[in-house]
Amino acid sequence: MAEQIRLTDIQKHFTVYERPDGKWALLRAAFSRKARRVQALDGVSFRIGEGEIVGCIGPNGAGKSTTVKVMSGILTPDAGECLILGRTPWKERIAHVSQIGVVFGQRSQLWWDVSVADSFALLKDVYAIPDGQFARRSAELIETLDIGGLLKTPARQLSLGQRMRCELAAALLHSPKILFLDEPTIGLDAVAKLTLRAFLKEENRRSGVTMLLTTHDMDDIEALCRRVIVIGRGRLLYDGAIAGLRGKYAAREGQDIDEIIAAMYRDMALES
Amino acid sequence: MKSAVWRDARVYLKYIRMHFLSGLEYKGWWMMALQVLLVCVADFLPSFLIFARMGDIGAWTWERILLIYALAVASFGLAESFCRGFDYFPWHMLRSGNFDRLLLRPRSLAVQVAGSFFHIHRLARAAIGIFAAVWALSRLGVPATAFSVGVIGLALLGGTLVYSGVFVLCSGIAFFTIKALDWIYILTNASYQVTRIPIDYMPGLFRRAFTFLMPMLVISYYPAAVVCGWGEPVAAGFLALPAGAAFLGLSLLVWKLGVRHYQSTGS
Known part of the structure; x- marks a missing residue:
């Protein structure tokens, strides 16, 4: 190890x-x-x-x-x-x-006013994730965290539980x-x-x-x-x-x- | 290295685009733009009225004052639009603790801060400044040659850098103290008021301070003088960009010191 x-x-x-x-x-x-x-x-x-x-x-x-x-x-x-x-x-x-990825329970890394999908797209550029890898990784995280239905919602409208799942996906997008x-x-x-x-x-x-x-x-x-x-x-x-x-x-x-x-x-x- | 700069630029543009689109969703944006517009017009009105009543002061007509003033206002408006994040930084980033999040992202901190806010209505100040400058130039009979367009363009670019520098400086100081920030208004909203004073009547101390400390006159008076032929050396009209870059560079140094201070003391 x-x-x-x-x-x-x-x-x-x-x-x-x-x-x-x-x-x-x-x-x-x-x-x-x-x-x-x-x-x-x-x-x-x-x-x-x-x-x-x-x-x-x-x-x-x-x-x-x-x-x-x-x-x-x-x-x-x-x-x-x-x-x-x-x-x-x-x-x-x-x-x-x-x-590294960091998740703060008390703070968000999603952009408040934009949809979850847009936040992910911004993170793609921030971390310079290649297109293919981003597509694969985000599809995988969206499925396992079951957040497909939340992607079009702005972060501010999510419940805490929903937001936390999106936070995890956001923190793991860049593997x-x-x-x-x-x-x-x-x-x-x-x-x-x-x-x-x-x-x-x-x-x-x-x-x-x-x-x-x-x-x-x-x-x-x-x-x-x-x-x-x-x-x-x-x-x-x-x-x-x-x-x-x-x-x-x-x-x-x-x-x-x-x-x-x-x-x-x-x-x-x-x-x- | 080159690709990092390119990626930073790309992220910055994406941030601005995002703020622009979500700003448009807010239906009141044009009302706020109108409000900024009215403030700008009202700001200059007293100068205009005094000139209209009292007549010119020697060679100084109100068009001249308007041109110099408009260049400063346009620069301020552009910096305020594209560097809004730094303007907001002490209150909306530092005190809220959101700056931690920026430290966790693999992009330039300055670029992330600059792109962290953008307000459509702030473009109104830039727009009316540019419009007023062009209008004053046409009333002063300056033809739109490559020379005049070039000098004015460089003046605006340099001016935007100067005012961005002011916001960056302010944010850098904010790492050390929030309380001492009010005097920074001398460098922001108060500074372009100075350009309304005809330079021949400006006290020497002011003139030197706003040339060498904060290069206000370098980005407004000198380019205007060179384009209109008021007897200043032609080279002085081209100093706006290097002066702006130098001012922003020094401000970024203060900001970097601030970031280091933040990392060693915590919020």
């Missing part, structure tokens, strides 16, 4: 500005602001091989999205090494992004080798979630695309991933099979996975 993603000791901090509080707070805020340093990633390292599906979990603000942003080339880390398919994302942005999914099932109903999981599994099996998904839905992880990464307070807390988590944190037999994760998060908070 060839290695595709390698993160070594990635560090990233953000500066947040706080308002002073107390008397005349608003007035004082106009002249001075207090900078606070937040360590978003504090030495994250992991490797992912070709064709793996890895789930990434962690409490809100743990650094999951920052990790995805570093790997997709949106953010440059302060220190550490990140190699995706042998490239450093922020150094070779264009070569890098033509090999990326790696797909990053940042909370792809957020807000979806049960049927849409099941459809999405089935599709991701099938797509991984058929085209061997490597996937890394962040989520808060443990059912996503259980349905898709053999391997799970837990990030908390900017650190890698666990990397391995989901069964291992169960062994470590399940207080009693048959405990729900959400309870196990909650137990782990509590444990982390106690540790520090």
Whole structure:
């Protein structure tokens, strides 16, 4: 299994500005602001091989999205090494992004006012996909995601479930080798979630695309991933099979996975 | 390299075409065009009225002022039409976080931003500017020779680059601060008002600032002077394009610094 993603000791901090509080707070805020340093990633390292599906979990603000942003080339880390398919994302942005696909559950990559088909046609030009390949690939995705009936609809008129299926097709049109999914099932109903999981599994099996998904839905992880990464307070807390988590944190037999994760998060908070 | 530029151009044209077609679907577009048109006419009206009442100022007739002013307005209108994305960038791209998505696409960032918005009604400003310039030229008795058409064409091209540069500069600064952007209006809507001042009466500081810092006069007054024969050196009429390219180039450098800042600080 060839290695595709390698993160070594990635560090990233953000500066947040706080308002002073107390008397005349608003007035004082106009002249001075207090900078606070937040360590978003504090030495994250992991490797992912070709064709793996890895789930990434962690409490809100743990650094999951920052990790995805570093790997997709949106953010440059302060220190550490990140190699995706042998490239450093922020150094070779264009070569890098033509090999990856990114789906944000909370954001769309379809053009709001134009039909889904027109969005796909624009992406064809953006990624410079050859005609024949585009025809083959789009037909395939339209069929497996069952979005043939939505192609003429503008993105703004789609339901979230419909839009998500179109987002997936859009992210895979250029046949990326790696797909990053940042909370792809957020807000979806049960049927849409099941459809999405089935599709991701099938797509991984058929085209061997490597996937890394962040989520808060443990059912996503259980349905898709053999391997799970837990990030908390900017650190890698666990990397391995989901069964291992169960062994470590399940207080009693048959405990729900959400309870196990909650137990782990509590444990982390106690540790520090 | 060459094919990347070609692909960028192709993507840009596709974006503009898409915005144009979806803009046409909005039935009110011509009303908005009319509104822009009225604003442009109303803008120049005071100058015209003063000249009509007081008569010419030395060699300066209202046609002269109109010609210079129209060249600046047309350039602004063209840049506003074809570089609208940069004009909108600080508010509609940066603050919304949509810029992340552009970073994920394998095309030039500047091209993606430039093509991210296009509003049909903005063409009205460009159209009335060009119309007014042509009209003023004919009243000033300038024949449509290859020379005059060439100089005016280059002036518009250079002017479009200058104003695109202003929008790009503004977007570049927006990466660092949103708050300090209001003064940028000096370079946009206020800057072409300057061209209404007859250059002989323009304070030296203004004249130098709008020649060397922001080459406003290079894209309006000098080409007009050369075409009409107001005693400026002929070479000065051809500086619009290189000056515009230089201004846009420097602005793009600021923008690139901004992108790097964005990638290292996050939104």
